[in-house]
Amino acid sequence: METCCEAEFGLTHGPVSAPWSVCFICICFFSEFLVLFGMVFPVLSAIEFFVILIDSITKGSVEMKRNREKNFTKLLCGSLLAAVICFCAGCGRTVKYTSANTAMGTFVYQTVYTSGEDVTADVTGLINGLEQDTLSWRIAESEIARINARTGSGEGFVLSDNLRADLEVLREVSERSNGAFDITMHPVVELWNIDAWAAGQGVVPMQQTVAGAGEIQDNQPSDGATSIILPDQKQVTQALSHTGYEEITIENNTLYLPAEMSLDLGAAGKGIACDEIAEFLKESKVSGAVISVGGSVLTYGRKPDGMPWQVAIVNPLDTATQLGTLSLTGEWFVSTSGDYERYVEVDGIRYHHILDPATGYPATSGVRSVTIVCDSGILSDALSTACFVLGVEDGMELAESYGVRALFVDEAGRIFMTESMRGIFEEAGEQ
Numbered sequence: 418m419e420t421c422c423e424a425e426f427g428l429t430h431g432p433v434s435a436p437w438s439v440c441f442i443c444i445c446f447f448s449e450f451l452v453l454f455g456m457v458f459p460v461l462s463a464i465e466f467f468v469i470l471i472d473s474i475t476k477g478s479v480e481m482k483r484n485r486e487k488n489f490t491k492l493l494c495g496s497l498l499a500a501v502i503c504f505c506a507g508c509g510r511t512v513k514y515t516s517a518n519t520a521m522g523t524f525v526y527q528t529v530y531t532s533g534e535d536v537t538a539d540v541t542g543l544i545n546g547l548e549q550d551t552l553s554w555r556i557a558e559s560e561i562a563r564i565n566a567r568t569g570s571g572e573g574f575v576l577s578d579n580l581r582a583d584l585e586v587l588r589e590v591s592e593r594s595n596g597a598f599d600i601t602m603h604p605v606v607e608l609w610n611i612d613a614w615a616a617g618q619g620v621v622p623m624q625q626t627v628a629g630a631g632e633i634q635d636n637q638p639s640d641g642a643t644s645i646i647l648p649d650q651k652q653v654t655q656a657l658s659h660t661g662y663e664e665i666t667i668e669n670n671t672l673y674l675p676a677e678m679s680l681d682l683g684a685a686g687k688g689i690a691c692d693e694i695a696e697f698l699k700e701s702k703v704s705g706a707v708i709s710v711g712g713s714v715l716t717y718g719r720k721p722d723g724m725p726w727q728v729a730i731v732n733p734l735d736t737a738t739q740l741g742t743l744s745l746t747g748e749w750f751v752s753t754s755g756d757y758e759r760y761v762e763v764d765g766i767r768y769h770h771i772l773d774p775a776t777g778y779p780a781t782s783g784v785r786s787v788t789i790v791c792d793s794g795i796l797s798d799a800l801s802t803a804c805f806v807l808g809v810e811d812g813m814e815l816a817e818s819y820g821v822r823a824l825f826v827d828e829a830g831r832i833f834m835t836e837s838m839r840g841i842f843e844e845a846g847e848q
């Protein structure tokens with residue numbers, strides 16, 4: 418998910434939405450005028466006051482004394498008025514904050530417009546909290562890790578309300594994609610050691626060495642990696658025998674999972690994070706934001722200039738370039754799954770991180786990337802993974818059944834999209 422973020426963090430300008438822009442410009446002019454007026458008035462009063470004061474001291478007439486008192490009152494009122502006007506105008510002032518850091522094992526880029534405090538550190542904290550408390554299978558205290566530690570015990574695991582709701586959504590995606598999306602793929606994900614690819618370690622401690630292995634083509638630089646060791650068919654079949662979303666049972670908020678099975682929400686976690694960020698922003702003074710968590714992007718509210726958010730889609734055939742941009746206004750969730758996000762290449766074969774639950778091997782559906790746009794983070798993330806495994810035809814059908822916008826890029830670089838996507842997508846180089 419890592420490499421696409423910067424490009425997806427699109428902040429270029431798109432076509433102007435005329436009425437909003439005009440309104441916005443008028444408001445800006447008015448507030449600047451108020452501030453100027455508020456400053457000028459007391460300054461003039463002060464000058465007048467001091468001129469009369471000097472006059473009254475030198476001449477000392479009763480008339481001058483009266484004038485002095487009158488002007489002092491004027492100065493006081495002017496200053497008060499200025500303070501009120503400046504305060505009111507300042508209240509509506511929107512400040513832009515940006516941040517770039519890592520969380521959830523990926524890059525997080527934020528641009529936030531707010532009339533309140535900088536919330537970017539809170540957003541990063543929220544993502545880290547979600548990872549640590551709920552989603553990570555590596556952190557022993559997280560909910561997923563505790564579920565995985567208890568499989569087969571017969572005791573069951575009492576789910577939090579949030580995770581239960583998430584699992585309901587994900588189960589439905591599994592059912593409607595005929596198992597192309599499956600959160601029980603964890604034993605196979607671990608076998609392929611996909612995390613090590615992401616970390617750029619490259620050396621996988623398994624028995625089977627692939628002939629000719631030795632070159633890492635991962636998106637992140639490797640640290641002294643010398644060889645790639647891939648699992649053999651027997652190991653894949655063995656790991657695959659411990660998968661199957663149908664085996665997950667949830668009764669009265671308690672989850673039961675057979676022994677040897679385990680969960681991995683890697684295909685939906687970044688989308689879940691975007692959902693939580695959107696809820697957090699609603700409680701804040703943020704008026705607009707675009708935040709990317711790996712391959713999942715949230716657009717929220719408005720840009721101060723009234724323009725739509727521009728989210729770039731990476732060209733999966735040449736990741737240094739953009740395929741095009743999406744123009745989005747308001748709250749939207751965009752997720753991309755691509756074979757360029759995490760992979761190793763061995764003997765000219767690319768092994769990427771999206772596995773086909775039917776084979777246990779990286780999906781070979783002929784698709785290089787899928788982008789989903791909809792009003793739910795968890796759904797956009799889960800569906801982009803599911804559609805990648807399904808390929809153009811079945812993936813398009815699934816996307817349409819959910820009523821979400823979808824864009825596929827196949828191995829030849831051809832673009833396929835739902836009708837609804839056409840209205841918001843502009844291909845690079847098109848005008």
Ligand code: AMP
Nearest residue numbers: 597598599600683684754770771772802
């Ligand atoms: P994404 O990048 O959102 O498409 O998610 C890919 C990640 O989800 C991988 O790194 C795995 O951890 C996990 N995964 C791989 N294949 C599947 C699948 N078919 N269904 C669910 N999760 C998967």
Ligand code: MG
Nearest residue numbers: 684798799802
């Ligand atoms: Mg996904």
